Amino acid sequence: MNVTNIIPPQSGAAFKLNKGDILTVIDPLGKQVSDMVLFNGGDIKERISSGKTMDFEETILLTTGNFLWSNRSNKMMEILEDENGRNDFLLAPCSPETFKIMYNNPSYHPSCLENLFKNLMHYNINKDDIPTAFNIFMNVQFDTNGRLKVLPPTTKPGDLIRFKAKMDLIVGLTACSAEDSNGGTFKPIHYTIAQP
Amino acid sequence: MNVTNIIPPQSGAAFKLNKGDILTVIDPLGKQVSDMVLFNGGDIKERISSGKTMDFEETILLTTGNFLWSNRSNKMMEILEDENGRNDFLLAPCSPETFKIMYNNPSYHPSCLENLFKNLMHYNINKDDIPTAFNIFMNVQFDTNGRLKVLPPTTKPGDLIRFKAKMDLIVGLTACSAEDSNGGTFKPIHYTIAQP
Numbered sequence: 001m002n003v004t005n006i007i008p009p010q011s012g013a014a015f016k017l018n019k020g021d022i023l024t025v026i027d028p029l030g031k032q033v034s035d036m037v038l039f040n041g042g043d044i045k046e047r048i049s050s051g052k053t054m055d056f057e058e059t060i061l062l063t064t065g066n067f068l069w070s071n072r073s074n075k076m077m078e079i080l081e082d083e084n085g086r087n088d089f090l091l092a093p094c095s096p097e098t099f100k101i102m103y104n105n106p107s108y109h110p111s112c113l114e115n116l117f118k119n120l121m122h123y124n125i126n127k128d129d130i131p132t133a134f135n136i137f138m139n140v141q142f143d144t145n146g147r148l149k150v151l152p153p154t155t156k157p158g159d160l161i162r163f164k165a166k167m168d169l170i171v172g173l174t175a176c177s178a179e180d181s182n183g184g185t186f187k188p189i190h191y192t193i194a195q196p
Numbered sequence: 197m198n199v200t201n202i203i204p205p206q207s208g209a210a211f212k213l214n215k216g217d218i219l220t221v222i223d224p225l226g227k228q229v230s231d232m233v234l235f236n237g238g239d240i241k242e243r244i245s246s247g248k249t250m251d252f253e254e255t256i257l258l259t260t261g262n263f264l265w266s267n268r269s270n271k272m273m274e275i276l277e278d279e280n281g282r283n284d285f286l287l288a289p290c291s292p293e294t295f296k297i298m299y300n301n302p303s304y305h306p307s308c309l310e311n312l313f314k315n316l317m318h319y320n321i322n323k324d325d326i327p328t329a330f331n332i333f334m335n336v337q338f339d340t341n342g343r344l345k346v347l348p349p350t351t352k353p354g355d356l357i358r359f360k361a362k363m364d365l366i367v368g369l370t371a372c373s374a375e376d377s378n379g380g381t382f383k384p385i386h387y388t389i390a391q392p
Contacts, residue, residue, distance in 0.1 A: 045322070045324040045325075046324065049288055049328070050246065050247065050286075050328065051246065051286065051287055051288030051289075051327075051328030051329075052288045054286050054287060054344060055286075055287045055288050055294070055298075056297060056298065058343065058344045058345075059341075059342045059343055059344055060286065060338055060342035060344065061341065061342030071288075071324060071326075072293075072324070073291060073293030073294070073297065090246075090247065090250050090251075090256065090286075091247055091250060091251045092245055092247030092248045092251050092267075093247075095269060097268075097269030098251070098269070101252060101269065102251070102252065126241070128241040128242065128267060128268070129241075130267075131247075131327075132245070132246065132247030132328075133247075141340075142256055142338075142340065143340060144337075144338065144339060144340065145255075145257065146255045146256035146257030147254065147255055147256075148250060148254045148255055148256065149254075
C-alpha cells in the first residue's frame with residue numbers, strides 16, 4: 001500500500017521521483033491549490049517551463065493527456081488522470097512580495113515561493129531558479145481580452161490528479177498560502193508515490 | 197539623433213540599457229515578431245518573469261501602461277507606447293527543438309533561443325537561464341477553453357513599441373525565425389536607444 005504523505009497548510013515538501021513513478025496529488029478537503037515545480041533529477045539546470053509546455057501542448061489549460069515540458073524541450077511528466085480538470089500555468093508562485101504588492105500586507109506571510117525554496121535548497125536549488133509553477137487545482141479564469149481573475153478552486157474533497165514521471169525528477173510541492181487562491185482558508189495537500 | 201540599429205532577419209542582438217533609457221523596437225516592414233528577454237544589469241540571476249508579470253498586471257495581454265516584472269518581483273520595464281497593441285507572453289522562444297517537434301523539420305533551422313543565447317553569452321548568461329521571452333508583436337490568439345493559435349502579426353510597416361528601463365538592464369532581442377509566427381517570411385527588426 002502506498003504511504004500517504006501530508007503537506008500541512010501553508011507549507012511544502014520536496015522529494016525525488018524515478019522515471020516511471022506515479023505521483024498522485026490529492027486535495028483531501030477541497031478548494032486547496034498545490035504549486036508544483038520540477039527539476040531534472042540528474043541536472044537541476046533543466047526545469048519545468050510554462051512557455052515550452054503551452055507551446056508544445058498548444059493550450060493554456062493542461063489536463064489529462066497533456067505533458068509538462070522542460071526548458072530543454074523534454075517531457076518531464078504526463079498527466080494520467082485529473083478528476084477536477086482545472087489547473088493554472090500562468091501565474092508565478094505567491095511570494096513575500098505578492099502579499100506586499102497585491103494584498104497590501106506589509107507583515108510576514110507564508111508563501112509558496114518560500115515553501116518551495118526552503119525544501120528545494122537541500123537539492124542545491126536557488127530561490128532565483130524556481131520557475132513559474134504548475135498550479136494544481138488553481139482556478140484562474142480569463143477572457144479573450146486576457147483579463148485574469150483568481151477564483152476559489154472547484155475541487156471536491158478527495159479530488160486527485162495523477163502524473164507519470166517521464167525522467168528522474170526532483171519535485172517541489174506546496175499547500176498554497178494565498179487567501180484568494182484557496183477560498184479564504186488554508187488546507188493540507190496529500191500525495192502518494194507509486195512505483196510502476 | 198538616435199542611431200537606428202538593425203537586427204537582420206533570423207538573427208538577434210544583446211545590449212545594455214541604463215535605468216531611465218528609452219528602448220524603441222520597430223517592425224520596419226510589418227508582420228515581424230521580436231522576442232525580448234531582460235536581465236538585471238548588475239545581477240544576471242534576476243530576469244524577466246512571465247508568471248510574475250501576468251500575476252501583478254492581472255492580464256495575459258500586455259500593452260501601453262503595463263510593466264514587465266522580474267522573478268524577484270521588481271519592475272524591469274514600463275511599456276510607454278504600443279502602436280500595434282498585440283504582444284505575447286505565453287510561449288517560449290522558438291528553439292532548435294521547436295522545428296523538430298512542431299514543424300517536423302529534422303534539419304538545422306535558425307531559432308530565437310539560439311540567437312538570444314549567441315548574443316547573451318557575452319554577458320555570461322547560459323542557455324538554460326533564458327526565460328520565456330516577451331514576444332513583441334506576436335499574435336497568439338486564445339479562447340476561454342485555453343486553445344492557442346499562432347496567427348501572423350497585425351503590425352503595419354513602421355509600427356513601434358516603446359519601453360522605459362526601470363533598472364539597469366541587459367536586453368536580448370531577436371528578429372524571430374519561426375515561419376508560422378511571421379506570416380511565412382523573415383524580416384528585420386530595428387531598434388533605437390534614447391537617454392532621458
